[in-house]
Amino acid sequence: MDKKISEEKQNNLMGKNASKLAVLEKQLDELFSRLEVVKNQKGKEKVLINIAKTRNKMKHMKYGGVFSKEAKRNLVAYSFIAPNFIGFTVFTLGPVLFAFVLAFLKWDGNNPMEFAGLDNFVKLTTDTRFLDAFVNTIIFSAATVPLTLLCALGLAITLNQKVKFRNLFRTASFFPYVASLVAVAAVWNMLFSPANGPVNMLLAKIGVAAQNLPKWAADKEFAMLTVILFSVWKSLGYYMVIYLAGLQGISRELYEAASLDGANGRQKFKSVTWPMLQPTTFFVVVILTINCFKVYDQIYMITQGGPGTSTLVLVYHIYETAFKTWDLGYASAISVVLFLLVLIVTLVQFKGEKKYVNM
Amino acid sequence: MKNKKKLKSSRLFLYAVLIFLMVLMLIPFIWMLSASLKLDKDVFIFPIEWIPGKPRWKNYIDIWTKIPLAAFIRNTSKLTVIVTVLQLLTSSFAAYAFAKLNFRHRNTLFLAYVATIAVPWQVYMVPQFMMMRSFGLNDTHTAIICLQAFSAFGVFMMRQFYRNIPDELCEAARIDGMSEYKIYAGIMLPLSKPALSSLLIFTFVSTWNDFLGPMIYLKSEEKKTLQIGLRMFISQYSSEYGLIMAASVISLIPVLIIFILLQKYFVEGIASTGIKG
Structure with missing residues (x-):
């Protein structure tokens, strides 16, 4: 329910700003192409800063704030989960997935792995x-x-x-x-x-x-x-x-x-x-x-x-x-x-x- | 009259059964204690001399110099404390979000936790070891900490508990303008003492007693934990019965203390979640 409403809100915002967004998108593309042309370090930095600014503006338009309420809520929730989730992903979830891959490989731990199929x-x-x-x-x-x-x-x-x-x-x-x-x-x-x-x-x-x-x-x-x-x-x-x-x-x-x-x-x-x-x-x-x-x-x-x-x-x-x-x-x-x-x-x-x- | 007599004899029978069962459950511990105060040659004397005539307290002194018992205990205590603190903090933190906050991908993320609970550690201990080794964590305490501190079980258990706390409590606090962090620290944590205590004992006991994990990872003697140190001693000096038993008694004491202090929560924890085996 909650999700639906906020999605609608987002769509509305996007509709209103669609034309502005299109302009910004064009600018962003231009900036990217300039990044490839510019060779010196300082110029590159300037372009990068501009890219970041434009992106921020686009975000602003899309979500109606630097961070919408929903994004903020997500961020708070993720900050609660992160300490455990990062540890969990790296040390548990990763190895669990790897275990199933490893079963189809031949590996002694030192030499490169080889695919072994069902061997x-x-x-x-x-x-x-x-x-x-x-x-x-x-x-x-x-x-x-x-x-x-x-x-x-x-x-x-x-x-x-x-x-x-x-x-x-x-x-x-x-x-x-x-x-x-x-x-x-x-x-x-x-x-x-x-x-x-x-x-x-x-x-x-x-x-x-x-x-x-x-x-x-x-x-x-x-x-x-x-x-x-x-x-x-x-x-x-x-x-x-x-x-x-x-x-x-x-x-x-x-x-x-x-x-x-x-x-x-x-x-x-x-x-x-x-x-x-x-x-x-x-x-x-x-x-x-x-x-x-x-x-x-x-x-x-x-x-x-x-x-x-x-x-x-x-x-x-x-x-x-x-x-x-x-x-x-x-x-x-x-x-x-x-x-x-x-x-x-x-x-x-x-x-x-x-x-x-x-x- | 007859009924009363019957009742009395059935009570008597009940107590007899109970005492018999208790003796069965506890005899190994009594024998351990008794043997730890004997000379090696007296340990197997039959009939068993339950209370040694001349208790040999020296076993309890010699054991500290025979093996680096103090270092083993220090290592195990360090690991147990760090793992327990990390486990309690991170899992109650994450569980709060899963139970009380609405956010994107909540169910997907939680599913990842639940799915790995169903996968025994023994299934992925090999790839986990290879991964830790590639991180350079082989033979370090960090490996054991990483291995134990972020279990899915802790998050799952705490979430179940938080879900039983009414949402209105959090809503009211939110209306008062409290931040989520404050709600967690000021309202949820104090309320979840029973669940935290259960998790504390589970984690404490399983880290203190863990064998296979430290055995795979810890190679150098000064890093070994009490369990593998004790095991090493037993296989090296298999006939020093008195010393082995003294060391065993010592290794049981911390768990015994924690268990007696918090046993109420332990029993409640098993009764309400019953998952950890």
Whole structure:
């Protein structure tokens, strides 16, 4: 609405001044041609000043002031955005766009780039390390998402009861999420140390034979499980908080009504809590899945992708390809695959959001 | 009577479950603390001696000379403070315009922000590194700052918050002849304390704990952050358990303090935006 009016105003102004503008435009053209003829420095400067003046005049005519109200408003707004936007464009938006270009190039970072067409993507289909990484990422996510979800929901429901020291409990269960990964991974490695870690000692004590004790991160069969358990423990508190917010949004009346109907705890959960939490669950699944696709740090600190390729994931493979073998184009091709995975989840999220808004 | 008894036993059960869960969540930290006060050879003694008979406080003194821990902490603190301040200032500034001002290309520009939130950093970390390197920023703290300070997330989160502040407030101030800058500083900023606090903790914690970024960029030892310094120490002296745990405890303290001070905002922030993972 606002825009339309100001556009009309502009058109009016332009109509009135059209003839004057035409004259000025001619002058400007003349000045430009003179600029090419004049050779000495001083003369050139004079012409340039004249050009600037004429341009200013034209602006004046076009917008009815040195700056129209609208231009001023835009300028103020841009001045608010600029500090962040410049940084954002240079350091985020630029690299994002470049990533998609790089996937079609061959580059080692030193020699000139070469166009590679689809070579990088063709290579993906035969690269067994990539295929392993892809499968492992999916396995990791498929196990971590439901496990974290269940634990977070369980914990949230427990911590939503009226219990003493509730806030203390909440804080405690949230702490692993904010704790430094390096530090907690160091403890985890010691706790799950195959030879003398407390976890295995405990297992031995309850009767697991010494040769059956899992070697955890050092064992092909158990390495992924170790990373999954660690990830669940580390991020559980975050999703619990989201669930707590969801639980607090359920109206008490629903529970009271269920009680009147004689529902027990489990029935209440099935017919009130779970259905009412559906939007929250949906949201948690989306965020959780995206975060699982991006997993790297945990893997690096606990198994370093090994043993063999048993815990190699996509981001780990990207890191190695880029910063160890310097095959930057190929690394970007893997990144594009990662992006597509995330994109699928994001699109599902958009669809779901529409559904839950309409609910 | 019977009902009451049943209620009591179910309460008891609830507490039992709760305590069990809490122990599971916190055991690694307790073990860390306990091991940090032990000799290396005592760390793995089983059954676990939770409270060491002779606490070895020396671990907490030795660690400072074993690795340049003070320098690591200084680097991390410097980066964290600069990134957090820049992030809060620039994103609340930009978010004000996106939420409360009408201007050309607003939606297009905002779309650019939203679209990049959907792209994980891991997807563009490689081209970003090459770009920083061509700027001569490899192995500098500036690179880490540029990397972290201008996130789309901050702008997005602040904008969501500002949108919930009624427009009439700004209109009234405009009629009074206040400039947009004054409205931002005098009205919006004071009102957005909860959102700012959430963003502050998110940024603080993620910068303090960031691993992959500093690992890619920082090569020389005197520039390393606490996280990669700690990691380096762990892989070099993997059997100095007591020292490793002491260093780990130290690295957790600042986050613990900030977290306890501002945890209310943290929880609110997640509950209301829930985006940062």
